[in-house]
Amino acid sequence: MDNYVEHALTKTKIVATVGPACDSYEGLQRLVTAGVDLFRLNFAHAQHDVLSRVVADVRRIAEELDRPVAFLADLSGPKIRLGELPEDGLEVGKDQRYTFVRQRTADSPPEHLDSTYPGLVDDLDVDDRVLLADGTVVMRVVETDADSATCIVEQPGLLRSRQGINLPNVKLSLPSLTDKDLEDLAWALENEIGFIGLSFVRDPEDIRDLRRRIDASGATHRPSIVAKIEKPEAVERLDDILAETDVVMVARGDLGVEVDIARVPAIQKRIIRKCNELRIPVITATQMLDSMQHSELPTRAEASDVANAVLDGSDAVMLSGETAIGKHPNRTVAMMSRIIHETEPLVVSRKELPLGFDRQKNTATEMTRSVTLGAIHAAERLGARLLAVTTRSGTTAAAVSELRSPIPVLALTDDPRTAQRLCVCWGVRPVVTDACTGSPHEIHDFIVRWGKAHGSVEAGDLIVIVATTDWSRPGKNVMLVEEVPNGTTT
Known part of the structure; x- marks a missing residue:
């Protein structure tokens, strides 16, 4: 295993x-x-x-x-890919010429190439670079007309059907x-x-x-x-x-x-x-x-x-x-x-609390900033095992994530969508629970039960909680430090 x-x-x-x-x-x-x-x-x-x-x-x-x-x-x-090529691929040599056309036909010569984007020939100009097969093959445009763009091979290699085409600095008309x-x-x-x-x-x-x-x-x-x-x-x-x-x-x-x-x-x-x-x-x-x-x-x-x-x-x-x-x-x-x-362990903690997950709409209040910074400072000074944050939108938890504190962060939310958003935030473990809407005592009891069940805390550990006395109002106004008790909570 x-x-x-x-x-x-x-x-x-x-x-x-x-x-x-x-x-x-x-x-x-x-x-x-x-x-x-x-x-x-x-x-x-x-x-x-x-x-x-x-x-x-x-x-x-x-x-x-x-x-x-x-x-x-x-x-x-709008990924552009080569059209169909021979089954064993097409070996292109240095200084050989190939022409991109809108669409190959059964009688097209082997040096004609097409792509999944017929408008490619309209967007290419002389001296544009065309990179194929993850950049292992490079061509440069030397001539264009209404229905084709002729290129010279600068970096040779093997091409296969449906490989990607990259066009550095070419302004494409694709949506x-x-x-x-x-x-x-x-x-x-x-x-x-x-x-x-x-x-x-x-x-x-x-x-x-x-x-x-x-x-x-x-x-x-x-x-x-x-x-x-x-x-x-x-x-x-x-x-x-x-x-x-x-x-x-x-x-x-x-x-x-x-x-x-x-x-x-x-x-x-x-x-x-x-x-x-x-x-x-x-x-x-x-x-x-x-x-x-x-x-x-x-x-x-x-x-x-x-x-x-x-x-x-x-x-x-x-x-x-x-x-x-x-x-x-x-x-x-x-x-x-x-x-x-x-x-x-080598990640350096930061000292200023940013505005939050969505800096344009869901900014943290000054009270939330003050309470949360105090909680992080307390958790680090006391060596707490967990810093628990109740959050509706994810703003507070995401802001705490940015501080890169060594203390693991538990984000309690009653919204599964918020939990999903926090899955990409550093250091935050989201948990969906209605306990986040309860009193600080109820929140504490839930964290202890959850922590013991998941092996995150044990008796004698300290946990720091950031919460609110009124879930219906924005912001956090409670910081609580508690020791994990022996036995179970009620």
């Missing part, structure tokens, strides 16, 4: 991509037990019927384990949401998925458009939007995008193709720092433990990559092919959890 660190002990959240390697009930259960907080549903490679079963299974597992687990519906976005994305979005809203991933974000209007469509759908569930930063345009307009989105993903796969790969580490650190400053949860993704798709152990560089993402300030780190199609999905999650566990 794989060894893993108990999930409650790690504060950086783990995102795992669902795929054939882990999508059975038993496989999903093993991943949740090993530490997965959020499952990524990749619409580029999965059908709705399969995803419906996965969602039902995970929700049942989460209920059985008494552990909130969220979902990220990752919309495919941010395709017809397929809209169908997938409707499914996600119907199934009350907590997070919607928007791929290939170029400017803040892309996020506003998605939000308008969610609002116009009539769905009572309002998911959080995850802006995937993977285009140079998004990096250039980062501040504007951060003003609109709920969550950010540093999507290093396409980002590393679209921009000079040497810039990616610095861009990653800049994005994470900006998100931390603005209290926007941030996920670092792509190839974190990539070699574990085939190997039982990661490389030293991969282990350092995960650790550095934690030290940079990531709220969550994500696995893609490692869990979706890899040979060792459970072992990979266990390894990521171990690396996080070893790294988190």
Whole structure:
């Protein structure tokens, strides 16, 4: 059996991509037990019927384990792919010429290529670079006309059918949401998925458009939007995008193709720092433990990559092919959890309480800020085992998350949607319970029962509680320090 660190002990959240390697009930259960907080549903490679079963299974597992687990519906976005090529691929040599056309026909010459985006030939200009097969093949446009764009190969390699095409700094006419994305979005809203991933974000209007469509759908569930930063345009307009989105993903796969790969580490650190400053949860993704798709152990560089993402300030780190199609999905999650566990003691606590989860709408009151800061200070000085926060919208719990305190945070809420949102916040363990609306004494009793049942506290431990005397009013006005008693509470 794989060894893993108990999930409650790690504060950086783990995102795992669902795929054939882990999508059975038993496989999903093993991943949740090993530490997965959020499952990524990749619409580029999965059908709705399969995803419906996965969602039902995970929700049942989460209920059985008494552990909130969220979902990220990752919309495919306007990904451009090559058309059909010979079964054994097409080897392109340096300085050879190939021409992109709107659509190949049966009698098209072998040097003609097409794509899933017929308008590609309209958007390409002379000297534009065309990157194929994850950037391993590079062409440059040397000539265009009304129906074609001729390129010369600058970096040779093998091309295969349906491989991705990246166009750094090319302004595409494609909308941010395709017809397929809209169908997938409707499914996600119907199934009350907590997070919607928007791929290939170029400017803040892309996020506003998605939000308008969610609002116009009539769905009572309002998911959080995850802006995937993977285009140079998004990096250039980062501040504007951060003003609109709920969550950010540093999507290093396409980002590393679209921009000079040497810039990616610095861009990653800049994005994470900006998100931390603005209290926007941030996920670092792509190839974190990539070699574990085939190997039982990661490389030293991969282990350092995960650790550095934690030290940079990531709220969550994500696995893609490692869990979706890899040979060792459970072992990979266990390894990521171990690396996080070893790294988190080095995370430096911050001293100023940010405004909250949604800095535009749900800002923390000054009373809440004062009470919460006092509670964190007391918990750290006294060596408390738990800091419990009652929260309706998630504002207070998310703000506490940003302080990166070494004290584990228990967020008590009566709203399952709030619990889902907090699944991506560093250091916060959400629990859905009506006890949060009761008196401080009732809240204390619930925390003691829950903590003992989950092995989080034992007799003699101190717990610090942030609560309110009036659940119907915003803000927190109670800080309580209690010792866990022997026996059971009533």
